[in-house]
Amino acid sequence: MQVNPSTAQARVLVDELIRNDVRHVVLSPGSRNAPLSIALAEAAAERRITLHVRIDERSAGFLALGLAKGSGQVTAVTCTSGTAVANLHPAVLEAKHANVPVIALTADRPVELYRTGASQTVDQHGILGVDTLQFPIAERRTGQNGLWRSLVCRAVATARETGPVHLNVPFREPLVPDGEDDWPEPLDGRPFDMPWTRADPRTTTSVHAADHLGPRTLVVVGDTDHDLDDLAERAGWPVVAEPTGTSHQALRHGSLILNAGALPPELTPDALVVVGRPTLSRGVMRLLAATPTVHVLSDTPDWPDPQFAATHTSTDLVLGEHEVDHTWQAAWRHADKAAAAAVDELLGNEPWPTGLHVARDLLDALPPHTHLFLGSSNPVRDVDLVATPRPDVRVHANRGVAGIDGSVSTAAGLALTAGPTFALIGDLTFLHDTNGLLIGPGEPRPDLTVVVLNDDGGGIFTLLEQGAPKHAATFERVFGTPHGADLAHLCAAHGVPHTRVDTADQLRQALTTPEGMRVVEIRAKRTELRALHARLKAAVSTAFH
Template sequence: MGNRQTLTNYVRRMTGALLKTGVEAAVISPGSRSTPLAYAFASTQQLKTYMQVDERSAGYFALGMAKASGKPVVLLCTSGTAASNYHPAITEAYYARIPLIVITADRPHELREVGAPQAIDQIRMYGEHVKYSVDFPLPEENSAVDDFVERQLNRAIAVAMTAPLGPVHINVPFREPLLIDLEGEAPVMTFVQRMAAKDQLDEGTAAQLIEILSSTDKGMIIAGELPVHLDKKAFWQFAKALNWPVLCDPLSNFRAEVPADCAELCIDQYDALLKSASFCDRVNPDVVIRFGAQPVSKPLSLYLKNIRPQVYVAVDESPEFRDSIGIVTHHVQSTPEAVFECCVEQPMTAYTKKWTEANKIAKMISSAHKGYIGDEGCFANQLFEGLPNGVDLVSGSSMPIRDVDTFFRKTDKDIAIFSNRGTNGIDGVISTALGIQAARKRPAWLVIGDLSFLHDVNGLLATRFHETDLTIVVMNNDGGGIFSYLPQADMPHHFEELFGTPTGLTFAQIAQMYGAQYDMVRTSEEFEGVLQREKETPLRIIEVFTDRPASVAAHRKMWSNIAERLDAHD
């Protein structure tokens, strides 16, 4: 497809997305770089366009329209100081809570900061005077880019229209030539339908949601990371009424304190199950409803992205809902508790039974996972099985959280699980665990890798100033264990140097420096004894020596066994 057609499709998609989200008017300041969008807006019958040569006046003109109509108004200009002249009106819009959709055309990336004319730094140029800002990619034939553009526009306007209302900024680079085909209209967008509700669903939203939940016997609930104080009882009443399988991320905290009559619905082995391609083919849902963030599991994300359910409802209190894989069709901007009120009673279906039976098979195999020398999974299995009631478990963000996902099985114990998965970094984990323990005033266990431990070893200083009740289990595989599961591991050249990064360090002396009880573990038998030993000091460090290649081999053998048993069962 030619560049002109690509550019035409790109700006038509943008226009269609704006129309879909309720935009009816655009104020245009003439200029060259904004040509593609100016033509797209002017040639779209459903969009009313207004011209104002002076950008400062154009900004206030658009502000007046938005103020009077209560609807979002687009403001479009070319690159350079034209965008600067919008700032006074944007500032007024921010403090007056007026929904302006500011679109600044920009030079392509190769012309930025190299002395090109009409090229200034436009990234986040309005600073704190806009509620949201995003820099778009250049036009290209790429479905992922199409999804990004449409969903970012939907998100930006949702932010603009969420109290307090206000302006948002979209920076769009274009490369010459800038002309588009004028024939045709903006496509009808079928992407995310926003169902604003807040703390209580209005009658229309509730009725629509009930209709969705009642429309299929092949539905799925996904529970991602959620606040620890969420009403678990209300959630399980909702799930039990639907009788849908519930794929519980460990950070949802729905794997703990599971009611006996709901235990069968709690699917805690989905990460392993979805590594089987044949099982994936047998369990495609029609409707998915997700509470909280997208779960940790990569197989789950790949599975959902591949099947793209016809209806995928994300319940998220923020207009900036989380959809990293671009499959959400309905966004309920609401608390989870408000949605729990939409009680739809259904009998358990064959679809749900497929999940529950498969989960039992995988649980039987994962719970028996032991005896592999040097395998972190075996140690994780022992640790999670042996955790006492009434403690908190904090997980590192790299390999440890994957083992929590695999080996922390549903339980009636009161165990809350935490991890820094906002950005998935390995830094600050010790300090986070100490902060969690200080706030919750009950014993905490931290499972962490050796590199992550080294990253925040100074965090242990807090134990010198505050009461502490923390046990740290360091999985010391002498480097970055997660990389051994990635494609980089298949390229032996420079792997250890760049990704394995062995340090050769052990932590007995660090434990001694902080007066911590210290144990060194190399076998499952040693670990069993250590876990049964009483904690003698406020800080305890258990250093478990593991082997990266052995861990990879053992994990893969377990996943293969699960897949084989699933196929045999079916």
């Protein structure tokens, strides 16, 4: 075996990743990361790891994010030096704020080349805004094997406990296998394929008694895996959950009720329990600011509290003797039924399609035991407002920093590890990551159906302040941003099947369990979107007042 320092280091690093149960790695090609590329290709050929190759680092980063989301396991993405590393930043930011275990494994130039004008050379330490574990330059001497393996174990342990970590590895030439066969020490790992260092997770929990939370408490569930259903049911607390929250007893239209205007006295809570990070609803934000007692459940010291309203925080709650207010429960159930009837009546009288129609019809028609990824613009909000939750469909979204970039790649990663997946995204979100469609021959291909609601621009802005009629003179160019892109031709260029649907029945027929990747396009107009949402909120407010 020909072994030079860079080759030896890369092979040890890849071997130790595998010993630490890293099963998926995404690779973007380059010269400086050639040692890693060759070591990964060899490991993939031996079926020790699943390798995914993508030519665009930004898409590669989001694919790694989706793989980690779908598997719940540490996933690595590797690239060459320079601007390639910077292109991982959006995905690493999302992973950081959503606590997803991703390792950015970046190749670097030797430090002596910094500030010399050498090509593709920047100071990469801290460039991604997360902890950087810096590999030393590889040398032909004893003591290297344990050092390299220990750093890999630290990186994996960090990713598991706190989210993404940056592992930066400088390589000197030669970058491909050559040189002498001998090495001054064995490069083997621990016996029986064990990690060099086994790191048990470190946990800190704080359980708070719920005696400060009275019977008129409302539970708000944001983006989280924390399940509070059993406690809420025993306490008699209604649950309002965002689509990516963990709750099987949430009200069907809780978010819509909170967004329809001021709550009547019979629905106004004395206390809130906030689980995870609610990010979708201004109605929730208003309620947080107005409620005297707000208990936030969070596993991290950075508890979510954008309104600075939290009066208590802990990792969990324990319920002792507790009074149940059945009138409180009944009032919320009645409001939820009234809201559902108002939604059905309004959408029944509106021409199909709107984003609200598509969100409701899509979630209703999805095959059981599939996954749904929602774009961070209108789709996740439309599902939040009008769709009926499905306990047999797991909903995902990039809500860490809620960007629209990388959505196709994230959904593809989910499909590759979690199973057949659907994505509902807008046209701008789709165009942001068309490179997510670009999968080389022989690469693992996801079972993914991407449903694109194409309203030729930024529909969400019509619902915000800048979409008011008084801003019409400037709106279309700088907020509406029509593009006129032909999505069918774009899909054809990538070899991805494309279907255009024009009716609700056609949409239902298109939502068979995904086999391979394809795109389903729905054309809609955004000119009446602001008025439609105003009518919806008015109808729901009238229904439960």
